[in-house]
Amino acid sequence: MIDLIYVEKAIKAHPRTRAILERFANKTVIECDRYTEIFNPAGQNFRLQKQRPALILARKQEGWVLPAPPEYRIAAGRNFYFSHMLNCLYDCRYCFLQGMYRSANYVLFVNYEDFVTAIEAVADSAATPAWFCSGYDCDSLALEPVTRFAEYFVPAFAELDNAFLELRTKSTQIRDILRYAPLSNVVTAFSFTPDRVARELEHRTPSVSKRLDAIAKLQQAGWAVGLRFDPLIYTAQFRAQYQQLFQQIFTRLNPQTLHSVSLGVFRLPKGYFRTLVKLYPEERLFAAPLEERDGMISYRADLEAEMRDYCEQELLKYLPRESFFPCYPESGGKAHAG
Amino acid sequence: MTDSLCSTQDSSWVNLVVALAAEAKPLQSWYGLKRDATQRAYPVFRNQHIALIISGLGKLNAAAATGYLHALNGSVSNSIWLNIGIAGHAHRPVGTGLLAHQVVDASMGVTSYPPLPFELPCVTERVVTVDTPDLAYAQAGAVEMEASGFLHAAQRYTTRELVQCYKVVSDNPGQDARQLEPAAVSALIGQQLSTLDRLLQQLGRLSNELTELSIEPELLRRYQQHWRFTVTQRHRLEALLKRWRVLAPAAQGWNPDWRRIPHSKQLLSEMSAHLDQLAVERA
Numbered sequence: 001m002i003d004l005i006y007v008e009k010a011i012k013a014h015p016r017t018r019a020i021l022e023r024f025a026n027k028t029v030i031e032c033d034r035y036t037e038i039f040n041p042a043g044q045n046f047r048l049q050k051q052r053p054a055l056i057l058a059r060k061q062e063g064w065v066l067p068a069p070p071e072y073r074i075a076a077g078r079n080f081y082f083s084h085m086l087n088c089l090y091d092c093r094y095c096f097l098q099g100m101y102r103s104a105n106y107v108l109f110v111n112y113e114d115f116v117t118a119i120e121a122v123a124d125s126a127a128t129p130a131w132f133c134s135g136y137d138c139d140s141l142a143l144e145p146v147t148r149f150a151e152y153f154v155p156a157f158a159e160l161d162n163a164f165l166e167l168r169t170k171s172t173q174i175r176d177i178l179r180y181a182p183l184s185n186v187v188t189a190f191s192f193t194p195d196r197v198a199r200e201l202e203h204r205t206p207s208v209s210k211r212l213d214a215i216a217k218l219q220q221a222g223w224a225v226g227l228r229f230d231p232l233i234y235t236a237q238f239r240a241q242y243q244q245l246f247q248q249i250f251t252r253l254n255p256q257t258l259h260s261v262s263l264g265v266f267r268l269p270k271g272y273f274r275t276l277v278k279l280y281p282e283e284r285l286f287a288a289p290l291e292e293r294d295g296m297i298s299y300r301a302d303l304e305a306e307m308r309d310y311c312e313q314e315l316l317k318y319l320p321r322e323s324f325f326p327c328y329p330e331s332g333g334k335a336h337a338g
Numbered sequence: 339m340t341d342s343l344c345s346t347q348d349s350s351w352v353n354l355v356v357a358l359a360a361e362a363k364p365l366q367s368w369y370g371l372k373r374d375a376t377q378r379a380y381p382v383f384r385n386q387h388i389a390l391i392i393s394g395l396g397k398l399n400a401a402a403a404t405g406y407l408h409a410l411n412g413s414v415s416n417s418i419w420l421n422i423g424i425a426g427h428a429h430r431p432v433g434t435g436l437l438a439h440q441v442v443d444a445s446m447g448v449t450s451y452p453p454l455p456f457e458l459p460c461v462t463e464r465v466v467t468v469d470t471p472d473l474a475y476a477q478a479g480a481v482e483m484e485a486s487g488f489l490h491a492a493q494r495y496t497t498r499e500l501v502q503c504y505k506v507v508s509d510n511p512g513q514d515a516r517q518l519e520p521a522a523v524s525a526l527i528g529q530q531l532s533t534l535d536r537l538l539q540q541l542g543r544l545s546n547e548l549t550e551l552s553i554e555p556e557l558l559r560r561y562q563q564h565w566r567f568t569v570t571q572r573h574r575l576e577a578l579l580k581r582w583r584v585l586a587p588a589a590q591g592w593n594p595d596w597r598r599i600p601h602s603k604q605l606l607s608e609m610s611a612h613l614d615q616l617a618v619e620r621a
Contacts, residue, residue, distance in 0.1 A: 004439065004454060004462075028462050030439050030451070038451045045497040048544050052455040103453070236621045281551050281580040289617040303618075 004054035006030045006038050006105075011059045016110040020057060020146060034058070039086070039103045047279045049104035050091055055146070060084075060109035064118035068133055078130040080122060084109050084149055085138035090170060091203035093283055094231055097137065099272025106138075108147055116156045123163035135168025135189075144173035151176040157186050168228065170205045172214040182222035187259045189226035190215055192249065194241035197233045201285060208245070212252045219257055229315075230264025232307045234288060234299050242311050250318040262325040263311055265304050273297040350545035351417040352538060353407050353492075354390040355400060357484050360520035361423050362392050364528035380406055397443070397467050397487025404491035416548040418541045419492035419501045422534065424508035424523055425465065425480035426472065432513050435530045436463035436480050437537065438503035443486035444468045444477070450489055453499045456544060459536035465503055473515055480505045497548070500541055506530050553579045557591050565602040575602075578609050585616045 005024055009031050011017050021029060032038060035058035068079035086107040087097055098104075109115075123130045134140045134153070144150055150167065154177055157165045164185045167177075177188065193201065195208050206214075215225050227249065235241060255261075268276070270292055277286045289300045298304055308326070315324060356362045362383065365371065371383035371390050380403050381392040389411060393403030400421065411417070430436070439462035441450045454462065464479030467486035475481070485503040492501040506526045509515035553576050561567070567575060579591045593612075599605045 003458060006451070028439065028458075030462075030464075032440075032449075032451065037449060038453075041450075041498065043493055043498045044453055045499055045548070048497065048499045048547070049453055049455040051544075052457070054454070104455075105453075234621055236619075277577070277580075281577075282584055284584055287581045287584040287613070287617055288621055289614060 001052060002027065002055045002106075003052065004028050004030060006032050006035065006054060006056040008032055008035055008056075008058045011057060011110050014059075014110050016112065016148070017057050019148075020055075020108075020110070023146065024055075032056075035107050039101070039105060039107055042102060044102045045279070046098050046101065046104045046275075050098075053087065054105045056105050056107045057110055058107055059111045060114060064115045065122050065132065068131070068136075077128045078122075078126060079133070080119075080130060081133040081136045082115055082119065083137035084112060084115060084134065084153075085143065085147065087137070088139045089142040090139055090205045092170075092205065093201045093203070093276075093280060093285055094233070094266060094268075096268055096272050098279060099268060099275040106143065108143075112149070112152045112156075116153070119156075119163060120160060123160055127162075129162050129164060131164045131166060133166045133168060135166070139169050139171055140167040141169040141171040141173040141177075141188075144171070144176055148176065150174075151179070154180055154183065154186055158183050160185070166226070170202065170211060172206045172210050174214050174218055177223060178217065178221055182224075184224065187224045187226050188215075188218055189228050189260070189262075191228040191230060192245060193229070193231075193233050194238075194245040195248075196241060197235065201233065208248065212249060215253060219253065224259040225253075225257075226260040226262070227258060228262050228264070229311060230262060231266035232263060232304075232311060233266060233285070234303050234307055238307055239310055242307075243314055246311075246314050246318060255318045255323075256320070258319070258323055260323050260325055261315060261319055263308065263315070265298060265308060267296050267298045270295050270297055349549050350387070350542045351411065351414040352388040352542075353404075353411065353417055353419045354388060355393055355404050355407065355419070355421045355484070355488050355492075356390065357393050357395050357400065357423050358520070358523060359392055360523035361527050362390055363524045364531060365390055365422065365534075368528075368531045377410070382407070382410065393484065393488075396469070396483050397485075399487070400484035401487035401491040404488050404495075408491075408495045413495070415552065416500065416545045417496050418538065418545055419488075419496060420534075420538070420541070421485055421488040421492075421503040422527065422530075423482055423484055423505060424518075424526060425482035425505040426475060426509045426515055427463075427480050427507045428475040428477070428510065430463075430480070430507045430510065432507050432510060433526060433529055434507040435460045435533050436465070436505045436507065437461070438463065438465040438480075438485060438505065440464045440479075441485045441489050441503060442466045442479070443490075446486070448486065450486070450493075452489065452502055454502075455499055456540035459533050459540065463505070465505055471515065473509075475511050480507065500545055502537065502541065504530070504534065504537060551580075552576075553583075553591070560592065564597055565599075565605055567602050571602050571606060574606055575609075578606065578613060581613050582609070582616075585613060585620055 035056045065080050065082045068081045167188045170191050190211050218225050291300050366383050369388050370385050374382040383390045391403045391407045393399045465485045466477045466479050466481045472481050
């Protein structure tokens with residue numbers, strides 16, 4: 001529920017701002033100079049704000065496209081990410097955003113045109129294809145009815161020869177994608193954890209079966225789809241849980257038509273982890289057998305390897321190896337938002 | 339204190355800062371606040387959960403009184419801070435209650451945005467703090483003299499979500515501020531008490547949520563009776579007790595066997611190893 005909308009004066013007249021404000025006609029609108037005045041001050045509590053986040057409409061002034069962190073790469077060659085939004089509609093307890101941002105308010109950068117210009121420039125700067133991931137600092141599609149992000153970016157990529165788009169999501173908001181003819185350079189990647197884990201840790205997200213329904217619809221329409229098992233979450237029953245999850249997924253989907261499948265481990269920078277534990281000390285995930293390695297908090301190395309090996313082995317029962325992408329950074333990895 | 343506030347404010351501490359005795363009067367009566375006779379620097383009133391201070395006019399007085407009240411109450415965790423007072427407005431009717439969504443210090447040019455992550459009990463408004471009374475009504479929003487000083491001080495003592503400013507329109511171009519009598523000011527604040535209750539209930543809920551995450555002081559005292567902890571060790575102990583509470587709530591954070599351990603350092607180390615083991619067993 002969004003009650004308050006902050007709007008940067010500079011983008012007050014932007015057509016996208018106007019469309020969003022029309023949608024929230026009876027809400028309180030507050031003008032500001034820069035979104036950082038609301039988003040950045042110290043002394044805010046993410047947990048409290050997550051109960052009723054405000055929406056901040058802003059203009060991204062620079063850094064529209066950034067090099068992707070190693071664990072976020074989906075293909076060899078050039079990998080980038082871009083964030084039209086900061087923070088997420090969902091409330092996944094493992095998400096690094098809770099540790100990174102002081103505020104849980106949603107920041108939406110409405111100047112999509114500048115993102116696309118930057119993407120074009122990066123794509124054209126070399127001959128090798130470039131991948132552009134969305135969903136690092138937010139879920140790509142969760143707020144689609146408000147943001148109309150896919151509605152704008154999907155057709156924009158239809159015009160780009162050398163650029164691929166990955167939308168990372170747990171959402172079922174695929175209507176705006178289905179409005180278009182399928183594009184070979186756009187992949188919608190859905191994140192999964194086992195049902196029980198999702199219920200405990202991925203608050204406000206659609207169930208695994210609803211996500212599968214959305215994937216099936218995209219596949220039927222000819223869209224490329226990816227699966228992301230990231231982060232892997234350890235429980236004493238993780239083998240049974242992941243086995244069941246893979247079975248549930250591959251009973252429903254044809255593995256041969258999947259664009260890509262990746263695994264990622266739970267990993268958070270130490271500072272973010274400390275913030276998360278302070279915010280949610282009652283959370284079982286943070287009381288788990290975790291340890292610090294090179295400034296990162298992750299599962300004990302033996303447990304991590306056990307999970308990774310087991311899941312990889314199970315996945316390869318269903319998948320051709322060429323569509324499997326393990327994402328195991330030696331360092332620097334984080335559980336992403338989407 | 340009203341019943342509704344009693345039911346939701348059980349563990350949170352509320353600090354009210356007002357500029358005028360006339361603003362304080364209805365609050366004293368509504369919440370059953372008694373004068374603290376030991377305080378001479380400022381008039382202070384309190385009950386079991388609420389303290390109210392009368393700061394005098396202006397942002398400097400508001401900031402100083404806020405600091406004074408904080409020092410007086412000790413560092414109560416997750417306390418609520420609320421500035422209540424009258425304000426002028428260019429077009430809002432007299433008697434309108436407003437929660438500040440933006441506080442502008444007109445002379446300093448500094449703007450703050452109190453986070454409002456709760457069900458709003460009333461409309462929200464821009465609040466402009468001026469240094470001298472402004473009867474021109476040229477500013478957009480509610481114009482008053484304390485909010486920015488209060489906010490700047492109180493945000494140092496608790497999380498920003500728990501620091502709010504509530505203003506009641508007392509004058510506008512049609513109703514001259516110079517005609518305002520103390521009784522009228524009291525009446526204006528008095529008409530807002532149920533809205534203030536609702537606001538304090540919302541803030542109390544947030545405050546309680548944070549307080550419930552802490553380790554019970556009684557449990558910490560129990561440990562401190564047996565071992566001596568440095569400040570760093572105490573933080574570590576609290577972190578371990580929280581983890582223990584998650585992994586084995588039934589244990590209630592205490593193992594009588596550990597009384598054999600002579601030193602706090604060894605205690606923390608054994609506790610940590612025990613929890614690592616539990617974490618695997620109970621994952």
